[in-house]
Amino acid sequence: MAKVIFFLVASLLTTTYAVASGGEGGTANPFAGDVGNAIWTLVIFVLVLIVLGKFAWGPILSALQQREDFITDSLASAKKDRSEAEARLAEYTAKLDEARAEATKMVDEGRRDAEVLKRKIEEDAKAEADNILDRARREIGVATDTAIKELYDVSGKLAVDIASKIIRKELDAGQHSRLIAESIDELNASQKN
Amino acid sequence: MTFSILASSNPLEHVIQHPMTTLPVDLESKWGIVGWVLTPEAEITILSDQITMIAAAGILLTLLMPMLAGKRRGTDEIGRLVPTGFANFLETICQYLRKEVAQPALQEHTDRFIKYIWSVFFFVLTMNLLGLLPFPAISALFGTHIGGAATGNIYTTATLSLLTMLMMVINGFRLGGMHYVAHFCPGPLWLAPLLVPVEIIGLCAKIFALSVRLFANMMAGHILLAVLVGFILQAWGSMGATGGLIIAIPVVLASVAITMLELFVAFLQAYIFTFLTTLFIGMCVVFHHDDHGHEESHAAAH
Numbered sequence: 001m002a003k004v005i006f007f008l009v010a011s012l013l014t015t016t017y018a019v020a021s022g023g024e025g026g027t028a029n030p031f032a033g034d035v036g037n038a039i040w041t042l043v044i045f046v047l048v049l050i051v052l053g054k055f056a057w058g059p060i061l062s063a064l065q066q067r068e069d070f071i072t073d074s075l076a077s078a079k080k081d082r083s084e085a086e087a088r089l090a091e092y093t094a095k096l097d098e099a100r101a102e103a104t105k106m107v108d109e110g111r112r113d114a115e116v117l118k119r120k121i122e123e124d125a126k127a128e129a130d131n132i133l134d135r136a137r138r139e140i141g142v143a144t145d146t147a148i149k150e151l152y153d154v155s156g157k158l159a160v161d162i163a164s165k166i167i168r169k170e171l172d173a174g175q176h177s178r179l180i181a182e183s184i185d186e187l188n189a190s191q192k193n
Numbered sequence: 194m195t196f197s198i199l200a201s202s203n204p205l206e207h208v209i210q211h212p213m214t215t216l217p218v219d220l221e222s223k224w225g226i227v228g229w230v231l232t233p234e235a236e237i238t239i240l241s242d243q244i245t246m247i248a249a250a251g252i253l254l255t256l257l258m259p260m261l262a263g264k265r266r267g268t269d270e271i272g273r274l275v276p277t278g279f280a281n282f283l284e285t286i287c288q289y290l291r292k293e294v295a296q297p298a299l300q301e302h303t304d305r306f307i308k309y310i311w312s313v314f315f316f317v318l319t320m321n322l323l324g325l326l327p328f329p330a331i332s333a334l335f336g337t338h339i340g341g342a343a344t345g346n347i348y349t350t351a352t353l354s355l356l357t358m359l360m361m362v363i364n365g366f367r368l369g370g371m372h373y374v375a376h377f378c379p380g381p382l383w384l385a386p387l388l389v390p391v392e393i394i395g396l397c398a399k400i401f402a403l404s405v406r407l408f409a410n411m412m413a414g415h416i417l418l419a420v421l422v423g424f425i426l427q428a429w430g431s432m433g434a435t436g437g438l439i440i441a442i443p444v445v446l447a448s449v450a451i452t453m454l455e456l457f458v459a460f461l462q463a464y465i466f467t468f469l470t471t472l473f474i475g476m477c478v479v480f481h482h483d484d485h486g487h488e489e490s491h492a493a494a495h
Contacts, residue, residue, distance in 0.1 A: 028205035030412060035220075035231040036238035037210070037247075037348035044251040045353065049312045055259035057308040060287050063265075065304070067274045 152184060159183050204419035207329070208412060210346055211338045214239040242329070246343040250319040258283070258315065287311055294468050298475030302368060306474055309360065313353065314467040320344045321411060321459035325452060344462075345411040347404065354404035357470045358396070365477035372480040403469055410462045414455040421448050 160180065215236040220228030238244065264280035266272040276284045295303045295310055324342025332339040343349050365373035377392045378385045421444050429437030 028203045028209050029233075030205055030209060031233075031347050032209040033243075033346045033348040034233060034236065034238055035348065036215075037241070037244065037346050038231075038352040039237075040244045040247055041343075041349045041352040042356070044247050045312070045316055045356070048251050048254050048316055049309065051255040052258050052312055052315075053308045055255075056262040057287075057311050059259075060262045060284060060311075061304065061307060063274060063276070064284070064288060064291065070271075070274055 152187070155187065156180050156183060204416055204423050207419040207422070208341070208345060208415040210238070210241045210243045210341070212236075212238045212241040242332075242338050242341045243343045243346050243349070245339050246320060246323050246328075246341060247349065250316060250323055250343065253323075254315055254319055286314075290314055290467065294464075295471050298471045298479070300475070300479050302364075302475075302478050306360070306364075306471070310467055310471055313357075313470055314463055317344060317353065317407065317466050318460065318463035320349070321463055322456075324411060324415065325455055325459060342411045342415055344407055345415055347408045350404040350408040353407075353466070354400045357403060357473060358400045360470070361396070361473050361477045364474060368478040369480060373477055376477075376480070399469075399473060403466065403473075407462050407466050410458055414451065414458055417451055418448055418455070421451065 160176065163179070215234075215238050217236045218232055219235045220232045221235060222228070224231070261279050261283045264276060264278050266275035266277045290310060291303060291307050295307055299306055320343040324340070324345060326340065328340025329338060369376070378388045379392070380388050424444050425437050425441050428440035432440075
């Protein structure tokens with residue numbers, strides 16, 4: 001509806017214009033005009049050039065140039081930051097790997113040390129036990145020997161006493177010793193049997 | 194009634210300039226052909242419908258552009274670099290002209306000429322667009338004749354083209370130096386008597402074509418619209434007011450379509466005028482581009 005009204009109004013206006021301006025008639029020259037048009041064009045264009053050059057094109061041009069510079073700088077610095085960050089990341093990754101390797105090494109070392117220590121303690125303990133056993137054995141041997149010797153002495157004396165008492169016969173020192181030795185030998189022989 | 198006169202009236206009548214104030218000056222008798230070219234009617238137009246449109250374009254541009262250019266997102270360091278609202282539109286056009294049109298032709302001289310190029314584009318564009326507004330139809334209701342396409346006047350387009358020529362020649366000598374002088378004789382030196390006039394004629398032809406291209410395009414569109422409107426007159430003349438109004442409806446439909454086309458042509462011709470101006474200046478100040486680019490710019494110029 002609005003379009004129809006628009007066309008009707010436009011048609012009426014167009015018709016009015018056509019009728020109102022159509023009456024001039026005469027020959028029309030498409031190149032109508034003269035130097036007056038040229039002067040006006042020149043004056044107005046130069047004014048436009050001066051005014052806009054100062055108040056419109058100047059600010060726009062400087063804004064465009066500044067924005068270009070700004071974008072270029074921003075991109076350049078972004079690129080720089082990125083490469084720096086990448087370098088730093090690589091550095092940290094390397095450091096991390098290094099630390100991890102070191103930690104592994106330390107753990108391994110600790111384990112190895114512990115193993116060595118364990119073995120040493122075991123060996124020490126075993127040696128100590130052997131020592132104690134040896135000493136005990138030796139002491140037992142010594143004690144046995146002493147006891148045997150004492151037994152010999154006591155039994156010798158006892159035998160002499162008993163013999164003197166039995167035969168009531170006084171023996172000289174030489175016979176005495178020989179008798180003792182014979183007694184011991186007999187004892188030994190009997191012991192061996 | 195005078196409808197028979199109306200019906201036979203020339204559609205050009207609606208398109209050409211309608212002087213309001215003129216100053217009688219007879220330059221023809223003093224300067225011959227030059228005087229005739231400058232004042233063919235033995236008068237200088239002081240004020241006309243088209244001149245008011247030139248002035249309107251100038252006023253619009255000088256008021257609007259600084260306002261639009263200043264629209265920024267903020268006042269801090271970054272906000273000043275970010276346009277907002279209509280400034281985006283303006284900057285997009287400006288940046289396109291700078292990077293896509295001017296830079297390939299002017300290279301390192303781009304920012305030296307860009308203000309001139311922007312001014313030419315927006316001045317021509319504004320005049321083209323103002324020519325599309327129905328000022329003549331509206332002012333006709335009040336018995337005056339204001340409006341029309343200022344670029345549909347060969348004197349206006351020729352002035353802008355001559356400015357392009359001035360830019361070419363002055364900056365050719367200033368920035369191109371010996372390269373520019375040498376380019377008038379592209380062949381061996383003994384051919385100079387032949388080549389130099391040819392090159393000078395070529396320069397004038399370029400400028401002539403530049404002015405006629407814009408003028409003819411704008412003129413043609415408006416003649417087409419005037420012819421369409423003329424159908425109403427003929428219908429009115431032969432079938433009366435009712436017939437005129439009935440014919441007016443398809444005429445308006447067709448006029449709307451043609452006006453759409455004209456809107457496109459207004460932008461296109463402003464762009465072409467600017468593009469060629471830039472190319473021509475570039476050909477006079479840039480001498481180190483390769484042969485391919487040179488051929489391309491020549492091809493585009495024709």
